[in-house]
Amino acid sequence: xxxxxxxxxxxxxxxxxxxxxxxxxxxxxxxxxxxxxxxxxxxxxxxxxxxxxxxxxxxxxxxxxxxxxxxxxxxxxxxxxxxxxxxxxxxxxxxxxxxxxxxxxxxxxxxxxxxxxxxxxxxxxxxxxxxxxxxxxxxxxxxxxxxxxxxxxxxxxxxxxxxxxxxxxxxxxxxxxxxxxxxxxxxxxxxxxxxxxxxxxxxxxxxxxx
Amino acid sequence: xxxxxxxxxxxxxxxxxxxxxxxxxxxxxxxxxxxxxxxxxxxxxxxxxxxxxxxxxxxxxxxxxxxxxxxxxxxxxxxxxxxxxxxxxxxxxxxxxxxxxxxxxxxxxxxxxxxxxxxxxxxxxxxxxxxxxxxxxxxxxxxxxxxxxxxxxxxxxxxxxxxxxxxxxxxxxxxxxxxxxxxxxxxxxxxxxxxxxxxxxxxxxxxxxx
DNA sequence: ACACAAAGTCACCAATCAGTGACAAATAAA
DNA sequence: TTTATTTGTCACTGATTGGTGACTTTGTGT
Numbered sequence: 001x002x003x004x005x006x007x008x009x010x011x012x013x014x015x016x017x018x019x020x021x022x023x024x025x026x027x028x029x030x031x032x033x034x035x036x037x038x039x040x041x042x043x044x045x046x047x048x049x050x051x052x053x054x055x056x057x058x059x060x061x062x063x064x065x066x067x068x069x070x071x072x073x074x075x076x077x078x079x080x081x082x083x084x085x086x087x088x089x090x091x092x093x094x095x096x097x098x099x100x101x102x103x104x105x106x107x108x109x110x111x112x113x114x115x116x117x118x119x120x121x122x123x124x125x126x127x128x129x130x131x132x133x134x135x136x137x138x139x140x141x142x143x144x145x146x147x148x149x150x151x152x153x154x155x156x157x158x159x160x161x162x163x164x165x166x167x168x169x170x171x172x173x174x175x176x177x178x179x180x181x182x183x184x185x186x187x188x189x190x191x192x193x194x195x196x197x198x199x200x201x202x203x204x205x206x207x208x209x210x
Numbered sequence: 211x212x213x214x215x216x217x218x219x220x221x222x223x224x225x226x227x228x229x230x231x232x233x234x235x236x237x238x239x240x241x242x243x244x245x246x247x248x249x250x251x252x253x254x255x256x257x258x259x260x261x262x263x264x265x266x267x268x269x270x271x272x273x274x275x276x277x278x279x280x281x282x283x284x285x286x287x288x289x290x291x292x293x294x295x296x297x298x299x300x301x302x303x304x305x306x307x308x309x310x311x312x313x314x315x316x317x318x319x320x321x322x323x324x325x326x327x328x329x330x331x332x333x334x335x336x337x338x339x340x341x342x343x344x345x346x347x348x349x350x351x352x353x354x355x356x357x358x359x360x361x362x363x364x365x366x367x368x369x370x371x372x373x374x375x376x377x378x379x380x381x382x383x384x385x386x387x388x389x390x391x392x393x394x395x396x397x398x399x400x401x402x403x404x405x406x407x408x409x410x411x412x413x414x415x416x417x418x419x420x
Numbered sequence: 421a422c423a424c425a426a427a428g429t430c431a432c433c434a435a436t437c438a439g440t441g442a443c444a445a446a447t448a449a450a
Numbered sequence: 451t452t453t454a455t456t457t458g459t460c461a462c463t464g465a466t467t468g469g470t471g472a473c474t475t476t477g478t479g480t
Contacts, residue, residue, distance in 0.1 A: 011446055011457045032329065034244050038438060048459055053439070115329055118381045119242065126386045133389055140392060153393075157407035160391040164378035165371035171328045172374065176336045179343055181370040182350060183363075197367035204414040221427045221476055248468060258429055263469075422480080429474070436467065443460080450453070 017055050019045040024066040029109040033116040036063060064124040072110045075099050077135045080143075088147030089139070090206045093159070094199050096139075101166040101195065111174060114167060151209040158205045162198060169194060227265050229255040234276040239319040243326040246273060274334040282320045285309050287345045290353075298357030299349070300416045303369070304409050306349075311376040311405065321384060324377060361419040368415045372408060379404060 023045035027035050038059045042049035056062040076096055085092065104110055117125045140156060148155040173185035184190035233255035237245050248269045252259035266272040286306055295302065314320055327335045350366060358365040383395035394400035 009446095009458085013457070016457080034329075037436090039436080049438085050440075050460090051458070054457090059438085115325075117386050119244075119325055119329065119385065121385055129387050133392070137392060153403055154407060154410065156391045156393055157403040158411060160379060160393055161375035161404065161407055161411065162371055163375075164382065164390065165373075165375035168374035168378035169370060175329065175331055176327050177339050180374065181366045182343070182347060183366055183370055193363055193367040194371065197364060197371055200364065200418070201368060201371065201411060201414070204411070204418055208410070208414055219428085219476095223427070226427080247466090249466080259468085260430090260470075261428070264427085269468085423478105424480105425476105425478085427474105427476070429472105431470105431472085433470085434468090437465080438463105439465105440463085441461095443458105445456105445458075447456070448454085450451100 013055065016045075016047055016051060019047060020052060020055070020062055021066050021069065024062065025109055028112045028116070032112055033120065063122075067113075067122075067124040067128055070113060070128065072103075072107070072113065073132050073135055075103065077138070080139070082142045082146075085143055088206060088210075089143035090202065092143070093139070094202045097163055097166060097198055097202065098195055100163070101170070101198065102191075104167060104170040105173075105191070108174075111171060115171060147206075148209055155205055155209050158201070158209075162201050166194075166198065223265065226255075226257055226261060229257060230262060230265070230272055231276050231279060234272065235319055238322045238326070242322055243330065273332075277323075277332075277334040277338055280323060280338065282313075282317070282323065283342050283345055285313065286342075287348070290349070292352045292356075295353055298416060298420075299353035300412065302353070303349070304412050307373055307376060307408055307412065308405055310373070311380070311408065312401075314377060314380040315383075315401070318384075321381060325381060357416075358419055365415055365419050368411070368419075372411050376404075376408065 020041060023041045024036060027040060027044055031040075036059070038049050038052060041059075041062070042052060052059065052062055056065055080092060104114070113128075117129060140152075140159075144155055144159070145152040169180060169185050172180055178184055178186070179190075183193055185194065230251060233251050234246060237250060237254055241250075246269070248259050248262060251269075251272070252262060262269065262272055266275055290302060314324070323338075327339060350362075350369075354365055354369070355362040379390060379395050382390055388394055388396070389400075393403055395404065
């Protein structure tokens, strides 16, 4: 057994800061962004709320710091070499969207961040969004635009719809929704149907808009 | 000018109930569902919060009652006669989805209800969802399924993605987001691109899955 | 005019919230 | 060991929240 009758805690600023950041993630995942109150966070972190003011300048600073540390689109900015693409990126993009579809499904924290972004105006969320766009723009310009040429705008709009749909269906299925168009989004078979449709729609975009 | 030095209000229960329901809609539209506090609603309605308890049994009852009165899918359950359909419903469905895309864009209250539904588990929201599904099922069964036959599941999955995308893009554009895949969803030109893509994708579904 | 019920207001309570100053405990420097 | 700084706790304030009992005002029926 441990040797401290009176529980003593190692004091470390960076460590404590991380505990607050972790608490934010945990609360977000389990209770949603509306539960991100300063008392709740302090209790979850097991530290005093005063430290949030000392270390982050308040709740806003802590939340912004948390958002800054997040990176949910790492799979999108995978080190791809445009030269190696021979099919206009069809396979790469299909795989990326399918991966993202499953990733959103698995990662509840990401779901809540997406929801948070749809719900509350906030500079750091806006910045997160801009960074995501910047990542996507790389793929769009270097891979899709060169392939679709004068149809690139149409292809972008189609991709926007498909990717958005993949996001929405996962958020929808999580709360208050089981089926969409009669498809059970949380079931294995339902998800496979959606995935098949994603691949099919992208395929159609590539053939029709060429 | 009015004749009352001391402002006297006509006392009417049904009238007051409606004022509360209107207040809920107004707050939802302007501040989002998280601002639906009992004090806020009472102030907005210009009545005492006690009446919310008297008339609706509390905040929950009022919110449930509000949700019950909403019907955002009236254009979907338009009186359509399956017999009159000759193209498998392609034109009808395309128009319906395009209408819905613009309707969500215009109707901020509907946007907030959609967001609410994605955010908070609630029986009345679940019921609203089920009713929407039931409406959609009519179209799916009587129009699409007969046309797509053995491909009906694939067609449903594709429609789910397209409709979901139309919802998500509007929610996305409203808060923290300007562009998605480089398309400005709130601009006239951007929306036309999305609409073109919606029509194109549905067209492709109809030709490819037949 | 009167009584009575319905409609509505108000003052109050308890719980929860953000924020802060005073203090205690641990660590590092001397 | 002593001193000083950092790290952390605690108790308190003031504002906001949901909820309720006692009250006043209005309308209605006799």
